[in-house]
Amino acid sequence: MQAWYLNENPYPFVPQEVLDRADSVRGSLPNKYCDPKIAADLFEEALDEYLLCDDIGINVVSNEHHAGINCLFGASPLILGILARQTRNVRILSLGTLITVRQDPVRVAEEYATADVICRGRLEIGFVKSGGTEMASGNMNPVGNIERFWEAIDLILKTLSHQDGPFSWEGKHYTHRHVNIWPRPWQQPYPPLWTATGDPETSAELGRRGMVNVLVFRGPEETKRAWTAYRKARAEAALPEPGPDRFGYAAFVYTGETDEEGMRIGSKLLWFLNTGLKSAPQYSKFLPGQISPQLAPGLYRSGGGALRPAAALVGITAEQAIARGLMFAGNPDTVVRQIREFQAKAGNFEHLVLASRSGFMTHDEATRGLKLFAREVLPRLSS
C-alpha cells in the first residue's frame, strides 16, 4: 500500500463568535480574520510536515480551495512548485487544481509540466470537480461545471502530450489557437491521473479512461458502489480488469501510542466536518446545476437535505466516524485492523490518503502521528 499525506492547511484561529455569526466559513468570510503572520507559520508547519513525509516514505498531496478557513492553499500548482524542489524522494499528488474555475486549462497543464520536470517525474495529477463556494470565489458558472470539467481534462491531456508544435483547440468552453507548452512533462505521455469522486457515473468514465478513482470520506458502501461502476464500465468496454493501484480512499487517520491517544488526538480532525464545512445555502443546497431538478422537492421543503455528502456528517463523533469508515484512529494495531476491515467491505485499494492534520491539531501532534503510522502501520499494510 501507498500512503499519501494531505494537510489542507486550514486556518482555525477565527473567534468562534465570528464563525457562529457568519452564514458561511467559506467564500464570504472577510479576510481581515486571517492574520498573515499566523498564516505564514501554518504554511511553514505544513511544508515541514511534507518534508518529514519525504524522509519517512509517505507520499504528499497538494490540494486547493479558495477563500475560507478550511484551506489556505489557494493554488495547487504554486505549492507543487515548492514540493517539487524541496522533496527528493516521494511522489507528489495534486488533488487538485480546481480546473473548472480556471480560465485557461493550458496554463494549468504548463504549470503541471513544469512541476513534473522540477521533481524529475514524481508528479501525479488529480482532478476534482469543484462546486459550492468555489463557484462564487472562482466566478464560474455552476451550471455546466461537469461539461467544463471533462473538456478541461481533454485539453490538459492533449497539451501535456502534444509534441509537434502549436495545436488549436476550439471547444465548447475553451478556445486556444496556439497551444505549445515548454517544458513538456518529464513523464510520458503525462503523469499518472487521478480523480476524486463518489458519483458512480463519473467513476464509470474514470474506468473507461483508466484513471485512479479516489473517494474522500465516503464510507465503504459508497466506495464499493463507485468502484463497482468503475469495473463494470471497463468490462463493458472490453478493457483489462483494473488492479488495486486504480483505487484510492481518503480518510481521517491518526495513529497514537495507545487507543486513547489515537482517539483523543484523532478526534481533532473532525473539525473539518464540524466547523470547516459551514456553508450558506446559496453556495450549497440552492446552488444551481448541482442536482437534477427532479430531486429538487427534497431540497426546498423543511428539513431539506444537504448536497455535499460530507455536509450530512456535521456533528459526527469520533466513534461514529470510525464506525462509518470515515476515520481510522487508535494505536497501530487498531488502525491496521480498521483499514483491513474497510478493505474487506469496500474492496482492495492501493492508495490511502491520510487526512491527518486539521483544525486545532498541532504540528507536533501531526508529526508524531505520521511517524508512528510510517513506522508501525504502513509496513504491515504493505506486507
Add this chain to the structure above:
Amino acid sequence: MTERLTVRDIDLDVLRCGAGRPLLLLHGFDPVPSHAPFLERLGAHAEVVAPSHPGFGRSSRPDAIDSVYDLVRVYLDVLDRWPAERVAVLGLSFGGWLAAELASISSSRIERLVLVDAVGIKVSPPDTPDIYDVFNRSPHDVHRRRWHDPDRWKPDFDAMADEELIAHHRNRESLCRYAWHPYMHNPKLRPWLGRIDVPTLVLWGASDGIVSPDYGRAYSAAIPGSRFELIEGAGHHPELEQPELFVDRVVAFLKE
C-alpha cells in the same frame, strides 16, 4: 390558455390570453403565473402572448441553447413568424434585457417597447454592482429585495407540489445558465440602445432592491425619446404587486 410553439428544434410553452393589439410578453426570473391578475386586465386591451423561455416552465431547451445570444435569436424568430406586421414587446426583469437586445438589433417588427425593472446593462463603475446578486447572496436577502411587501410574497415551499418545486429549481438553473457571467448584463449593450427607434416606456417599481430606480433612469436615458415612470408600492415585480397601476400605465402607453 397554454399552447405550444415550435421554433426550430425548441418546443416553447406559450400562455396566450385576451384580444386586441398583439403583445409579446417576455418573463423575468420565472414564467408569468397563468392566474396572475395583471394578465386578465392586460388581456382586455391586448392579445398577450407569453412564452416560457427555453429551459423555463415547460419549455424545452436543446443543448445548444445556453446563452442570451441564443435566446435573442429565438425571439427574433418568433417575431419573424408573427402574423401581425408589428408587435408590442414588453419585457420584465431578465425578459427586459432580452427585449432591449431585440429592439437594439432591429425594431422592424416592434411597434412599441416596454421595459419593466429590466436588467441587461452596466451603468456604475466596475467596483459598484448595478444588479443585486441573486445567486451569491442569501435567499433571504434576495427575497426581501425583490418585493415591496416581502412578507406577503414569501414562498411556502412546504405547501408547493413537487411539480412546482421542480419547475422552480429548473427556472433558477436556466437563469443561472444564461445570466451568471457577465452577471445579468451584456457589457456591450448600453451604447447600442441608441439604435432603438420605437416609442419606449421604462417602468420601475419604486422599491426595487434588485435594480434601483436610478438604474432604470439610466436605462431610459440611453434609449432616445423613452419615458421613465415609477410605480409606488412595488419592488422588482410591479406587475404582480401592483397589477392595476401596472396595467393602467402600460395600456395608457400602448394607446398613445
